[in-house]
Amino acid sequence: MVESEKTEYWRWTESRWTNPDLDWRNGDIISAGVDVGSVSTQSVVMIDGQIYCYANMRTGSDSPDSANRSMKWALEGTELPLDKIEYTVGTGYGRVNVPFAQRAITEIACHARGANYMYGPTIRTVLDMGGQDCKAIRCDERGKVTAFLMNDKCAAGTGRGMEVFADLLQVHINDVGKMSLVDEEPEPVSSTCVVFAKSEAVALLRKGWSKEMVLAAYCGAMAHRVVTLLERLGVENDFAITGGIAKNIGVVSRIEKELKITAPEPSIDPQLAGAIGGALFGKALVEKSRK
């Protein structure tokens, strides 16, 4: 028997980081947020509301194990023991399965809070494009949710859908966005279902479409889908995108074009928004209990 290993085009890069300017020994409130999503898991540790370290990795089949692994990786090399973290908030799909968390908070609240931290208090509309759902959120200057709308019925318009296309077209997930920027925009494929969109794409390839054109058709479909979601809720400036798809220029630029609005470039990995929000809630809850 001959076996072969093929490249996993959908596999995005996992990462961790420690802030060299901070020392946990000098901190007052150490809080953490763990966002166990359907596709990725992030752990963020904050010292007095500043990011100290984080890890961003793929979610496994076991949520408690994914939470443990990502926190262990985040703390690697920092000598910060887990029990020194005063308050940990779990969020995301697997939020109730974070073994060391004091509380679970919905990812909608956490993403609004995280976007407020990442992009500043002028953000009023947040679009979270996650691994398996997308959420349109409106918030006030403190990052408090004022309205939300969610689509978690199917994977169209989500990171999982993009992974399916990266795999189908054998284009690395990091290159999908750039490759999809074609001169002449094709008609988008189905935006209601990833499986329908995939079979449409196979038909287009058979018709002789280039990979670039097919990717453009899919990014267009994805953008259109989330724009209808946002329009139902109403978009108010400033507007920001969080979640993994925020790194995909193909989708982001099409959303911006359809809404005639620009989203700021993220200075921090946009996948971390939920975990950052969780850590900030952790800090706020510690402060509340000390009063």
Next chain:
Amino acid sequence: MKANYGYKDGSGEYYITIDTELCNGCAKCVEACPEKVLEVSENELDPLVEDLVARVTEEHRKKIKYSCAPCKPVTGRIELLCVQICDPGALSHSW
């Protein structure tokens, strides 16, 4: 806060909207709903306060179209029972 619970699919938009600023947590809607779609709990979207507000149960969020079907106009009712009974007018729906 306007919390929209539900979804949009190929057949239409199915959202129950609860305005948490208006909701007083009286739970009359919970009693009124024949399908037990609603519940009253702490406001999950504002973790720093402890007010009780109505929400759609996790179980029904992805099948509102079917859960709310018994109250559709075709059965002769003018307005959804939950909407009718809500004194502060915190409930609305998208269809």
